[in-house]
Every structure is written in structure tokens, then in C-alpha cells.
Amino acid sequence: MLLTVRNFQVHYASRAGMVRAVDGVDLEVPAGSIVGLVGESGCGKSTLGRALMGVLPEAARVAGGSVVFEGRELVGAAERVRRDVRWRRMSFIPQTAMNALDPVLRLRVQMLEVLMERGGFRRGEALARAEGLFRQVGLDPGRLGDYPHQFSGGMRQRASIALALALEPALVIADEPVTALDVIVQRQVLDVMRDLQARLGIAMILVTHDMAVVAYACDRVAVMYAGRIVETGLAADVLERPRHPYTMGLTHAFPDVHGGTGELVPIEGSPPVLIDPQPGCRFAARCPFAMAQCFSETPAMVDGVACWRASEAAALRVAAAMPATWARA
Amino acid sequence: MRPVIEAEGLEKVFRSGGRVVRAVQGVSLAVRAGEALGIVGESGCGKTTTARMLLRLEEPSGGRIVFEGEDITQRRGAALLPFRARAQLVFQNPFDALNPRFTIRRSLAEPLRNFGVPNEEHAARIEAVMARVRLTPTAAWLDRHPHELSGGQLQRVVLARALIPGPKLIVADEPVSMLDVSVRAGILNLLRTARDELGLAAVYISHDLALIRYVCERTLVMYLGRVVEEGPTVDLIERPLHPYTRALVAAVPVPRVEQDRAALPIKGALSDAPLAGGGCAFRDRCLQAFSRCAAEAPGLRVVEGGRKVACHLEPDMRG
Numbered sequence: 001m002l003l004t005v006r007n008f009q010v011h012y013a014s015r016a017g018m019v020r021a022v023d024g025v026d027l028e029v030p031a032g033s034i035v036g037l038v039g040e041s042g043c044g045k046s047t048l049g050r051a052l053m054g055v056l057p058e059a060a061r062v063a064g065g066s067v068v069f070e071g072r073e074l075v076g077a078a079e080r081v082r083r084d085v086r087w088r089r090m091s092f093i094p095q096t097a098m099n100a101l102d103p104v105l106r107l108r109v110q111m112l113e114v115l116m117e118r119g120g121f122r123r124g125e126a127l128a129r130a131e132g133l134f135r136q137v138g139l140d141p142g143r144l145g146d147y148p149h150q151f152s153g154g155m156r157q158r159a160s161i162a163l164a165l166a167l168e169p170a171l172v173i174a175d176e177p178v179t180a181l182d183v184i185v186q187r188q189v190l191d192v193m194r195d196l197q198a199r200l201g202i203a204m205i206l207v208t209h210d211m212a213v214v215a216y217a218c219d220r221v222a223v224m225y226a227g228r229i230v231e232t233g234l235a236a237d238v239l240e241r242p243r244h245p246y247t248m249g250l251t252h253a254f255p256d257v258h259g260g261t262g263e264l265v266p267i268e269g270s271p272p273v274l275i276d277p278q279p280g281c282r283f284a285a286r287c288p289f290a291m292a293q294c295f296s297e298t299p300a301m302v303d304g305v306a307c308w309r310a311s312e313a314a315a316l317r318v319a320a321a322m323p324a325t326w327a328r329a
Numbered sequence: 330m331r332p333v334i335e336a337e338g339l340e341k342v343f344r345s346g347g348r349v350v351r352a353v354q355g356v357s358l359a360v361r362a363g364e365a366l367g368i369v370g371e372s373g374c375g376k377t378t379t380a381r382m383l384l385r386l387e388e389p390s391g392g393r394i395v396f397e398g399e400d401i402t403q404r405r406g407a408a409l410l411p412f413r414a415r416a417q418l419v420f421q422n423p424f425d426a427l428n429p430r431f432t433i434r435r436s437l438a439e440p441l442r443n444f445g446v447p448n449e450e451h452a453a454r455i456e457a458v459m460a461r462v463r464l465t466p467t468a469a470w471l472d473r474h475p476h477e478l479s480g481g482q483l484q485r486v487v488l489a490r491a492l493i494p495g496p497k498l499i500v501a502d503e504p505v506s507m508l509d510v511s512v513r514a515g516i517l518n519l520l521r522t523a524r525d526e527l528g529l530a531a532v533y534i535s536h537d538l539a540l541i542r543y544v545c546e547r548t549l550v551m552y553l554g555r556v557v558e559e560g561p562t563v564d565l566i567e568r569p570l571h572p573y574t575r576a577l578v579a580a581v582p583v584p585r586v587e588q589d590r591a592a593l594p595i596k597g598a599l600s601d602a603p604l605a606g607g608g609c610a611f612r613d614r615c616l617q618a619f620s621r622c623a624a625e626a627p628g629l630r631v632v633e634g635g636r637k638v639a640c641h642l643e644p645d646m647r648g
């Protein structure tokens with residue numbers, strides 16, 4: 001296993017108290033696979049992605065658990081180990097490419113910086129490599145001399161992918177890499193990522209709120225809710241036969257371009273505040289299938305799903321397809 | 330039945346520095362009561378500028394806008410006030426659409442005051458509109474401030490504020506793109522119900538064809554300022570006629586693992602320099618372009634089934 005995350009905890013300091021943004025996450029990423037990390041905003045998916053990469057904002061800190069990457073424990077590891085891993089073995093693509101790119105430096109300078117300073121390439125090699133990387137992501141190497149603002153949004157996102165791939169990492173963590181892009185560009189960027197996975201065997205964690213993006217690009221999926229993974233497995237299984245009611249809800253909340261025009265089904269309510277989480281399943285308050293037990297005991301992850309009623313999933317799926325099931329009394 | 334809004338040959342030219350950008354070129358449309366029209370296209374295609382011109386928030390450089398049978402193209406200032414009450418915009422970003430210092434009640438009363446609705450009618454109208462957007466019991470919401478509401482709740486207030494003057498037309502620019510997936514469906518359902526029950530004409534601007542399919546019977550596809558295809562939304566998605574529409578539809582991912590992953594039928598990128606001279610604006614990205622496409626710009630023509638397309642590949646059906 002390329003990456004094994006166990007009982008991972010990330011806490012945020014806020015005025016109202018300590019927020020358990022990531023609260024006991026288990027996650028596995030096999031080498032060469034694309035794992036979709038999906039959930040609504042505030043579920044902790046971006047925090048998890050950033051924490052794995054070691055690029056958390058000031059107010060957040062890793063509070064526990066284990067992250068084993070290529071056989072090395074990263075939680076509590078010396079900064080030397082972190083530096084060794086960052087960019088060279090594991091890299092990061094932020095949501096807006098402008099955050100990955102320095103606006104006052106030509107792209108060539110930024111590519112060379114990563115390749116020479118972190119990768120130890122000599123200038124000539126690094127230049128040739130930068131050109132090759134641009135070609136790989138579908139950019140004209142003739143534009144390495146441009147500044148980021150001379151690029152369109154899609155081109156900037158490709159450039160930040162090229163930067164993330166510069167040292168051929170084993171794992172790329174991409175935080176909503178296509179959310180801000182137009183649909184055609186979005187598809188082209190996803191195709192670049194799929195192509196790199198297929199040709200170079202690079203594994204990816206693709207953080208997204210969009211089930212259709214997961215379906216298009218990911219082999220595996222982990223559904224996150226209120227700081228925890230609630231369901232995980234092969235994308236084909238999870239999307240076609242979801243076993244957690246939250247996953248079922250997500251699959252019905254989206255319009256499908258080739259689907260019917262019947263009612264969409266919203267998931268009423270909002271996720272809980274994670275300052276002082278109540279015991280029990282965190283989705284219980286919004287779940288149409290919750291029983292008394294769901295409010296008092298936390299369901300463990302068993303066979304890829306954390307739900308007390310997982311054995312009834314087939315029947316719940318039928319009910320979950322009906323809008324009346326989700327309507328609030 | 331005459332359309333609520335009609336636009337004929339709308340043009341918008343922006344000049345900045347020495348550059349002239351023809352953002353909208355010859356866009357015509359008509360929307361009847363109870364009907365929803367979608368305008369789709371990528372950033373920079375002119376869809377938002379078109380919507381802003383329909384609402385007279387942007388001055389057209391050419392063309393005509395007719396609202397409920399009256400030409401309003403030349404109206405200015407106070408003469409537009411009755412129109413403003415009857416044609417409302419639903420803002421994209423609910424997080425900055427409302428004044429943070431106003432209570433929800435005040436945000437809803439403001440348009441009533443602006444449009445001269447007598448004070449004694451305010452309470453009843455606020456009550457009715459809050460029920461329509463399902464923020465009940467109203468007492469629980471009216472004295473709150475925007476920061477006390479979630480994104481989905483705010484968007485309901487934004488919709489209520491658009492509906493409260495009693496509009497005949499609503500224009501929504503990416504109405505749910507800022508919202509969480511779990512609440513988008515609720516807002517889209519509300520928009521659909523409001524249109525049906527109030528007999529509104531609606532125009533939706535979006536880059537998301539899946540959303541457009543859900544709310545609009547008819548759709549215009551825009552590319553670089555022009556309408557390239559128009560027709561019933563379902564036909565346009567299931568049997569696109571223009572090569573650009575084909576690429577746009579093919580690019581939308583679907584929430585199923587089994588799906589078409591073939592290369593998109595389009596070349597290059599939108600950022601490439603716009604083509605000079607005549608000819609079809611899409612020809613440099615089109616896989617089927619031929620000599621005529623560079624020589625002559627295709628007009629929007631009626632083809633088979635009453636659909637319209639601006640492409641030399643489609644045979645003219647008018648004979």
C-alpha cells in the first residue's frame with residue numbers, strides 16, 4: 001500500500017473552540033490508483049488533503065493518528081523527512097492554480113526552481129525536463145517564458161499540474177483541481193490527470209464535491225462526512241450500490257445531463273459543528289433511516305461502510321430514491 | 330400568447346484601451362410566461378452580458394428589448410422603475426447579495442419600499458413570499474441577520490427578495506454554483522415551483538448543461554458572443570447539431586462509472602487568439618471545418634424539427 005492513514009486527527013483552533021475537522025480517518029491509497037475524496041464543504045476533505053501533504057494553515061495541527069507513506073511514518077517525523085517527501089515523492093495541486101504559481105516569476109523560473117533546488121537537476125537537464133513536462137500536460141513549451149497571468153485558467157491549472165509532476169512523485173494530492181474551470185477545460189484537465197496515471201503510474205487523491213467527477217476519473221472513492229470517512233470502496237461499487245445513506249443522498253442530489261427531469265432530492269439540514277461532537281453517527285440528524293442506536297453509538301467502519309443499517313442497504317437504496325423519504329416533516 | 334420578454338439582434342461592444350471586444354453579436358430570444366430558457370456556454374461567451382442587457386443592467390450597443398409588448402430599449406432612469414419591479418435578478422453569490430447589517434425582514438421590505446408598495450401591505454407580502462421559499466415559521470427567520478443563515482437558507486432569502494415585487498421575469502445567473510451539493514437540489518426545486526405556480530418567464534445562465542436540463546425547456550448555446558444553436562433542451566443534449574454543442578455535451582461528466590471517455594470532439598482552447606476576418610468563429614476548433622467555414626459566417630437558420638443552428642454542415646430545411 002502506497003499510503004495508509006489510521007485514526008488520523010486534525011484540529012483547528014477557532015474563536016468558538018477547538019474544531020475536530022478530521023476526526024479519526026482511515027484511508028488507503030494503492031500505488032497507481034486515483035482515489036476520489038468526496039463530500040460537502042466543511043466535511044474536512046480539503047483539511048485532510050492538506051494535512052497529508054503537510055501544508056496546513058497556521059490555526060490547524062495534526063493531533064494524532066498515523067500516516068505511513070512508502071513505508072515511512074510521517075506523523076511526528078522530522079522536518080528533514082517531510083522535506084524529503086514533499087514534491088519529490090508527494091506533491092499538491094491547490095484549487096486555484098494561482099496559489100501554486102508565483103505571479104511575478106516566469107513559469108520557466110518556477111519549474112527550474114523545483115527541478116534544480118529540490119530535484120538536484122543541472123540547468124540543462126532541468127530545462128529539457130520542463131519542456132517535456134509542459135508537453136505532457138498539453139501546454140506549448142514555447143510558453144515557458146510567460147508569466148502566469150498570460151495564461152487562461154485552464155492553462156494555469158495545467159501548469160500547476162506540470163509543477164506537481166516535476167519530480168515524478170508517487171502520489172499527487174489535488175484539491176478540487178477542476179472546480180473553477182469551464183466544462184470543456186475541466187474535462188481536458190481530468191484527461192491529462194488520467195493519462196499521467198495510466199502512463200506513469202502516479203497515484204492521486206482527488207478532493208472533490210462532485211460525484212460525476214469521481215465517476216469519470218476515479219478508481220476508488222472515500223465519502224467523507226463531518227470529519228470522518230463514512231463509506232469507501234471501488235468507485236463502481238460505491239456509486240452504483242451505495243450502502244451509506246449519505247452516499248445515497250449525494251447520488252440523488254445531482255442532476256444528470258442524460259437523466260430524467262424528475263424531482264431532485266436535497267439532503268435537508270446541514271452538517272454538525274465539530275467543536276463538541278455528539279456521540280453516535282454524525283449523519284443521524286439528517287438521515288431518514290436513523291434509529292435510536294444511531295444517536296447514541298458510533299458505527300464502526302465494517303467492510304467499507306460505517307452504518308448500523310448497512311445490512312439493509314438494498315432496501316434503503318429503494319427508499320432513498322423517493323423524494324418523500326428525504327422530505328422534512 | 331405574446332412573450333414576456335423579447336430581444337432582437339442584441340449587440341454589446343466593449344472598448345478598453347485600443348481593443349474592441351464584440352461580447353454579444355446579434356442575439357435574439359423570446360421567453361413566454363411559464364417558460365424557462367437556458368443560456369449555456371463557457372466563460373467569455375457573452376451569456377452573462379446578454380442576461381444583464383435583458384435586465385437593462387448593461388446598456389446594449391445595438392438591438393431591441395421588448396418587455397410585455399413595450400419597447401424598453403431607449404428607457405432610462407425613472408422610466409425604467411416599473412420594469413425593474415417586473416424583471417428581477419437572482420444573484421449568484423448569496424453570501425454577498427444581502428446587506429449584512431439588515432435583518433431578513435428589512436432586506437425583503439426594501440424592494441417593496443423602492444417600488445412604492447404601501448406599508449400596510451408589507452407584512453402580508455413578506456409572510457407569503459417566505460412561505461413560498463419554505464422559510465417557515467417566518468417568525469423564526471425575519472429578525473435574523475445574514476451571518477446567522479446557511480448558504481442554502483441565504484439563497485432562499487435571495488430568491489424571496491427577487492419574487493417579492495411580483496416580477497413577470499426572473500433572470501438567474503448560475504443560481505446554485507456557490508452552494509453545497511446537498512442544498513442545490515432544494516433551490517432548483519423551489520425555482521421550478523415558483524415559475525410554474527406564478528407563471529413566470531425565466532432565463533437561466535449556466536455553464537452546467539445538467540442543471541439546464543433540469544430547469545429549462547429551451548436552450549441557447551453561445552460561443553464567442555453568438556448563438557450557435559437553439560432548441561428544446563432535451564433534443565439539444567441528446568442530439569446536438571452544432572459541433573460545439575456536441576463537444577459541450579460530451580464534456581459533462583455523469584455520475585455513473587460506465588460513461589463515454591473518448592477524446593472530446595474539439596481542438597485547441599478558448600484562449601487561443603480569436604480569428605480575424607469573416608467565417609465561422611468556431612472553425613479553428615472544429616474537427617469538421619471545410620473551406621466554406623473560413624469564407625462565410627454561418628447564420629442561425631431553422632433546420633429539421635424547428636431547431637436552429639449556425640453551421641454550414643446542417644442542410645437548410647426551409648427549401
